[in-house]
Amino acid sequence: MRDAYKVLDEITDRDVVVYTSMITRYVQSGDCLVHEAFDVARNMQREGLDPNRVTLVSLLQAAALLQALKEGRMIHGYAIRRGIGCSEEVFETSLMDMYIKCGDPRTAASLFGTIYKRTVGSWNALIAGHLQMGQPLEALQVISIMMRESIRPDLITLANGILCCADLKILQIGKSIHGYIIQSGIQLDHVATTALVDMYSKCNNLVQARILFDRMEKRDVTSYNVMMAGYLQNEFACEAVEAFIEMVGADIKPNVGSILSLLSALSDLKDVRRGKCALGYVIRHELDMNNEISNQFINMYAKCGCVAYARQVFSRIRYRDLLSWTSMMKGYVYHGNADEAVNLFHMMKSEKLEHDSVALISLLQALSQLGCLSLAKEVHSHLYRVHMERETPVINSLITIYAKCGMLDMARNLFEHMTYRCLTSWNSIIAAYGMHGHGIDALKLFERMKRVSVEPDEITFTSILTACSHSGMVEEGLQVYRSMTEEYCIVPREEHYNCMIDLFSRAGRLEEAFDLVKCVPSRQRACALVALLAACRVYGNMEMGEEIGRLILDLEPESSSAYALVSNLFAEGGKWDEVARIRAMVTNRGLKMTAGYSRIELR
DNA sequence: TTAGGGTTAG
Numbered sequence: 001m002r003d004a005y006k007v008l009d010e011i012t013d014r015d016v017v018v019y020t021s022m023i024t025r026y027v028q029s030g031d032c033l034v035h036e037a038f039d040v041a042r043n044m045q046r047e048g049l050d051p052n053r054v055t056l057v058s059l060l061q062a063a064a065l066l067q068a069l070k071e072g073r074m075i076h077g078y079a080i081r082r083g084i085g086c087s088e089e090v091f092e093t094s095l096m097d098m099y100i101k102c103g104d105p106r107t108a109a110s111l112f113g114t115i116y117k118r119t120v121g122s123w124n125a126l127i128a129g130h131l132q133m134g135q136p137l138e139a140l141q142v143i144s145i146m147m148r149e150s151i152r153p154d155l156i157t158l159a160n161g162i163l164c165c166a167d168l169k170i171l172q173i174g175k176s177i178h179g180y181i182i183q184s185g186i187q188l189d190h191v192a193t194t195a196l197v198d199m200y201s202k203c204n205n206l207v208q209a210r211i212l213f214d215r216m217e218k219r220d221v222t223s224y225n226v227m228m229a230g231y232l233q234n235e236f237a238c239e240a241v242e243a244f245i246e247m248v249g250a251d252i253k254p255n256v257g258s259i260l261s262l263l264s265a266l267s268d269l270k271d272v273r274r275g276k277c278a279l280g281y282v283i284r285h286e287l288d289m290n291n292e293i294s295n296q297f298i299n300m301y302a303k304c305g306c307v308a309y310a311r312q313v314f315s316r317i318r319y320r321d322l323l324s325w326t327s328m329m330k331g332y333v334y335h336g337n338a339d340e341a342v343n344l345f346h347m348m349k350s351e352k353l354e355h356d357s358v359a360l361i362s363l364l365q366a367l368s369q370l371g372c373l374s375l376a377k378e379v380h381s382h383l384y385r386v387h388m389e390r391e392t393p394v395i396n397s398l399i400t401i402y403a404k405c406g407m408l409d410m411a412r413n414l415f416e417h418m419t420y421r422c423l424t425s426w427n428s429i430i431a432a433y434g435m436h437g438h439g440i441d442a443l444k445l446f447e448r449m450k451r452v453s454v455e456p457d458e459i460t461f462t463s464i465l466t467a468c469s470h471s472g473m474v475e476e477g478l479q480v481y482r483s484m485t486e487e488y489c490i491v492p493r494e495e496h497y498n499c500m501i502d503l504f505s506r507a508g509r510l511e512e513a514f515d516l517v518k519c520v521p522s523r524q525r526a527c528a529l530v531a532l533l534a535a536c537r538v539y540g541n542m543e544m545g546e547e548i549g550r551l552i553l554d555l556e557p558e559s560s561s562a563y564a565l566v567s568n569l570f571a572e573g574g575k576w577d578e579v580a581r582i583r584a585m586v587t588n589r590g591l592k593m594t595a596g597y598s599r600i601e602l603r
Numbered sequence: 604t605t606a607g608g609g610t611t612a613g
Binding site: 159162163190191192193194195196197198220221222224225226228229232255256257259260261263264291292293295296298299322323324325326327330356358359361362364365392393395396397398399400422423424425426427428429430431434435457458459460461462463465466494498499527 | 604605606607608609610611612613
C-alpha cells in the first residue's frame with residue numbers, strides 16, 4: 001500500500017482519477033489504513049482538484065468504516081453545495097449507509113424519501129437503519145412494502161429479515177424467508193446461515209438451528225457464539241459448554257462473547273470447578289479481563305455459592321461499573337447476606353456512582369430479607385423524586401417487601417395504581433395475599449388476572465397453591481392443580497408437589513399426601529417429607545411418622561435438623577430408646593443442633 | 604452474523 005502511495009508521488013501529472021483510485025484503495029485496504037483516505041483527499045484539494053461523485057462515495061465509505069460522523073456530514077454538505085449526486089441512488093445509498101454506521105439512522109431514513117429511483121441497495125440501507133434503531137417490526141414492514149412494489153430482495157435484505165424475526169421471535173415469518181431463499185435458488189452465505197441459526201434458536205427451534213450449524217462449511221467464533229447462546233436460551237447449559245470445548249478443539253480462538261456465554265452456562269450448572277478453569281484460560285491466553293468478563297465471573301462464583309471468590313474478583317476490578325456493584329450485591333442477596341448487600345449499596349453511593357432501577361431492586365431484595373421497612377419506605381419515596389415510580393419491576397419488588405413486612409394494604413394500593421401490570425406484578429400480589437392467609441382473595445385475583453387475559457405461569461400456580469394450603473382450602477387447591485395440568489398443560493414441578501403435599505398434610509389427608517410424595521424425585525423429597533412429618537405429629541399418626549422419619553434420615557444423614565425432628569417425634573411417642581439412639585447418631589457424626597431465629601422490624 | 608446485572612414462589 002505504501003509502495004502504491006510512492007507511485008502516486010512519482011506521478012507528476014496527478015488528476016482526480018489518480019487521487020480517487022488511491023482513496024478507493026485505502027478504503028478497501030481495511031481498518032488501519034482507512035484514515036489515510038482523508039489525507040489523500042486533503043492533498044488533492046490543496047492541489048486545487050475538486051473531488052467528483054466517485055471520490056465522495058469512497059470518502060463516505062471511509063467515514064462509515066471509521067464511524068466518523070463529523071467527516072461524513074462534511075462530505076454530505078460538500079455534495080449539497082456542489083450539487084453532486086443529489087437524488088442519485090448510489091450516492092444517496094452510500095450516504096444512508098454512512099449515517100447508519102455512524103449511529104444516525106434517523107437522517108438515513110429521511111434521505112430514503114429523496115431518492116428518485118430506488119434499488120435494492122437503498123431499500124437495504126433503510127432496513128438496516130430500522131434494525132439499528134431497535135425497530136425490527138418496522139424493518140419487516142419495509143421488506144413487505146418493498147416486495148409489494150415488486151423489488152426483488154437480495155440475500156442482504158433476506159438476512160436482515162431473518163435478524164428481525166430473531167429479535168421478534170416470529171418463527172413463522174423466519175421460516176417463510178428461509179423457504180423463499182431455498183425456492184428462489186439464492187445461495188446462502190456464511191452470514192445469512194449464522195443469522196438463521198440465531199433465528200431458529202431464539203424461536204426455540206434448537207433442532208433446526210443445530211442442523212444448519214452442522215451443515216456450515218466453515219464455522220467461526222460468531223457461529224459458535226450464536227450456537228452457545230441458543231443452547232443457553234433453551235436451558236441447555238451442558239451443551240453450551242460442550243460447544244465451547246468443541247470450538248477450542250477446532251483451533252478457533254474464543255472472544256469476549258464466548259467467555260461470557262461459557263460463564264453463564266457454568267453458573268447455570270453451578271460448576272465452580274470448570275469456572276475456575278475458565279479463569280485460568282482467560283489468564284493463560286491473555287484475554288482482556290475487562291469489566292464485562294469480571295462481572296460475569298462475579299455472577300458465576302456467587303451462583304456457585306463461592307461469595308468470597310466473587311468478592312475477590314470484585315475487589316480486583318480497578319474501575320467498577322454499575323454492573324459490578326449490582327452483580328456483587330445480588331450475590332450477597334442470593335446467599336442471604338443482606339447486610340453486606342446494603343453495605344455495598346452505601347459504598348457505591350459514597351463512590352458517587354449513580355444507581356439505576358436494577359441496583360434498587362437488589363437493594364429492595366436485601367431490605368426484604370432484613371425485614372427493614374423504614375428503608376424500603378425511603379426507597380419508595382425516592383422513586384417519585386427520580387421519576388422511577390412507573391418502573392414495573394421495582395414496583396413488583398416493593399409490593400413483595402410491603403407484603404413481607406405486614407403492610408398488605410400498601411402492597412394492594414401499589415398494585416392497583418400501577419400503570420402497567422406484567423405477569424410478575426400479578427404473581428407478586430397473589431403471593432402477597434397467600435402469605436397472609438387470604439386464600440379467597442388470592443383466588444379472586446387469579447380469576448381477575450385471567451379475565452384481563454394474562455396467562456398464568458408455573459410461579460402463579462405455586463403462589464395460588466401455597467395460598468390455598470395456608471388457608472386450608474383443599475378442594476379449591478385441587479381444582480387449581482387440575483386446571484394447571486389440564487387447562488394450561490404445565491408439568492408439575494417439585495414445588496407444586498410440595499404445595500399439594502402441604503395442602504393435604506394440613507388438612508389431615510395424610511395418605512393422599514404420602515402418595516404424592518412418591519411423585520417427587522427422591523433427591524428432592526426431603527422438603528415434602530418434613531412437611532408430612534409435621535402433619536403426622538399434629539394428627540397423631542405415629543406409625544406413618546416413624547416411617548417418614550427413617551426416610552428423612554436416609555436422605556439427609558448430615559442434616560442436624562432432620563435428627564431433631566425425628567427425635568422429637570419419638571419423644572412424643574414416649575420411645576426414649578429411639579430418642580437416645582438418634583442423639584447418639586448426632587454425636588457420632590459430629591453434628592450440632594442449632595436454634596432458629598427470625599428477624600423483622602417493628603412498625 | 605453473536606454475547607452482559609432485572610421484578611414474582613418455594
